[in-house]
Amino acid sequence: MTGIRTPSRAVVGTAAMIGPLLAVAACGADDGSAEASGEEGQVLHYWSMWQDSEPDAQYLQEAIDEFETETGITVEVEWHGRDVMNKVLAAQNTDSVPDVVTQSTSKVGSVMVNTDQYTDLSSLYEQEVFGEDVTIGEVINEDYEVVTTTESGEPFLVPFFVHAYALWYDANRLNEVAASPPETWDDFAQILEETRSSGQSPLALDGDIGSYASIWPGMTLARILGPGGLLELATDPSGEGWEDPAIRDAMVEIGELAASGYFPDGYDASKWPTVQRQWFDGEADFLLMGSWVPLEGDTKGWAPEDFELAAMNFPAFGDDRSVPFEAYGFAIPKKAKNVDAAEQFIAFMLNKDTLSTWANAVPVLPARTDLEQAGSLEGIYTIMQDNQLTPLLDGLRQYHPDYYSKIFEPAGRDLMLGELSGEEFIAHIKEQQANYWELNQ
Numbered sequence: 001m002t003g004i005r006t007p008s009r010a011v012v013g014t015a016a017m018i019g020p021l022l023a024v025a026a027c028g029a030d031d032g033s034a035e036a037s038g039e040e041g042q043v044l045h046y047w048s049m050w051q052d053s054e055p056d057a058q059y060l061q062e063a064i065d066e067f068e069t070e071t072g073i074t075v076e077v078e079w080h081g082r083d084v085m086n087k088v089l090a091a092q093n094t095d096s097v098p099d100v101v102t103q104s105t106s107k108v109g110s111v112m113v114n115t116d117q118y119t120d121l122s123s124l125y126e127q128e129v130f131g132e133d134v135t136i137g138e139v140i141n142e143d144y145e146v147v148t149t150t151e152s153g154e155p156f157l158v159p160f161f162v163h164a165y166a167l168w169y170d171a172n173r174l175n176e177v178a179a180s181p182p183e184t185w186d187d188f189a190q191i192l193e194e195t196r197s198s199g200q201s202p203l204a205l206d207g208d209i210g211s212y213a214s215i216w217p218g219m220t221l222a223r224i225l226g227p228g229g230l231l232e233l234a235t236d237p238s239g240e241g242w243e244d245p246a247i248r249d250a251m252v253e254i255g256e257l258a259a260s261g262y263f264p265d266g267y268d269a270s271k272w273p274t275v276q277r278q279w280f281d282g283e284a285d286f287l288l289m290g291s292w293v294p295l296e297g298d299t300k301g302w303a304p305e306d307f308e309l310a311a312m313n314f315p316a317f318g319d320d321r322s323v324p325f326e327a328y329g330f331a332i333p334k335k336a337k338n339v340d341a342a343e344q345f346i347a348f349m350l351n352k353d354t355l356s357t358w359a360n361a362v363p364v365l366p367a368r369t370d371l372e373q374a375g376s377l378e379g380i381y382t383i384m385q386d387n388q389l390t391p392l393l394d395g396l397r398q399y400h401p402d403y404y405s406k407i408f409e410p411a412g413r414d415l416m417l418g419e420l421s422g423e424e425f426i427a428h429i430k431e432q433q434a435n436y437w438e439l440n441q
Helices: 013-019 055-071 081-091 106-114 142-148 176-181 187-195 209-226 229-234 245-259 274-282 293-299 338-351 352-361 375-384 392-399 401-416 422-441
Strands: 042-048 074-079 100-104 158-170 200-205 283-288 309-312 323-331 389-391
Touching: 042 081, 042 187, 042 338, 055 074, 055 274, 055 338, 055 352, 081 100, 081 106, 081 158, 100 106, 100 338, 106 323, 106 392, 142 158, 142 323, 142 389, 158 375, 176 309, 187 200, 187 245, 187 283, 200 274, 209 229, 209 245, 209 323, 209 392, 209 401, 229 392, 229 401, 245 401, 245 422, 274 283, 283 293, 293 309, 293 375, 309 375, 323 338, 323 375, 323 392, 338 352, 389 392, 392 401
Parallel strands: 042 074, 042 100, 200 283, 323 389
Antiparallel strands: 100 323, 158 283, 158 309, 158 323
16 A cells, blocks of 8 residues: 655654653552553564664654553554555454554554454553543544544543644745745735746745645645545545636646746756755655654754744635644554553553653654654644644545555555656546546545
8 A cells, every 4th residue: 555655764863862861750550640550471563664773663662662561551662664554454354453553544544443352441541540540532633533533432542742734835935935934725825926037946846756746736635625635535436526717727737847847957857855855955845745854954953053843734726725734643443452552551541741752852742742843843743733634635545555555555656756747647636536436436
């Protein structure tokens, strides 16, 4: 399954940053809240979305060590990396599923929820966070429920951080944009044209990552159709919805970004992170990306010292100004053998000190409402607070991952690389969609 690239190379930091900061508040049994109840010799099988060489894995291992000390539960970790859900999918028909797994809501949803292999975590949300006298449900932002619950309202994932999507730029260099970010596409398009006319590339995009390219038409369609509209459009068996004049006009305009030289020369044959690094160096103005951008700039040293990272909401084509996002967290497979231990593990990882230490060291947007955001993420967090939150691409990758990977992403990539015009994109995806649903009804 293909999807928006999760930051396998983006979620970075340094072990030196994390180790000294880690101060897990693991004193639950002493203060009477969330008491440890692990059985001696009990083993918890945890499959992680990180590889053991990543700083996040080093952070988690230290927290796991604390958890084992506090509970007496032994945690056996498998560091599978970003394809962890493929491993879960392969294991679902066996007796070798993990007790707990971490990944994004869309990937957990597509593998576990779509196959009814998830555990309803309603009772876990009512349990206290380890070492605190508040429940998990009380500290998790309720706005995130739109991606962490099933259609019937059952929570299938407990988030510990989120990524929101926006246009990023250097506020120090684009101070006029920072003072008054364009809210409509027309205003944004005027800025892009002025930049292009001056010889500067307005937009950055690495052409080898199809998901980075396809998010451009995806977010445009979400703006035109409003929450839920893209999912409805994509699941229309006839494909006739693509003939909507507003959709056609917008896709023609988006396609012109590639045809008219809005991206740097050679972007269509670039290999990540070539163009993204050019953007940090000031060779392009705007980057459409998830909120892992600070990780790649600050911790990898790509951003110059005078680079002032800022975010602006994707411009509106009408009234919609919603913010697409994804949550990442813990889920328990239906066949898990040690559900109680898995719940204790999740409650431990949601501890305020545990989560804030990691979130600030990496940094990411923590799912708890009572934690401060790292300075580089304050802008995107404000945008999220001021607008409705919606699933990235209306949850298309979760509910219909095969359609996304075979139809939508390839067509979106071809549009943004100039291999299809807007008109050709409409005709192509309409035909492909009708054929797809004829075979997959």
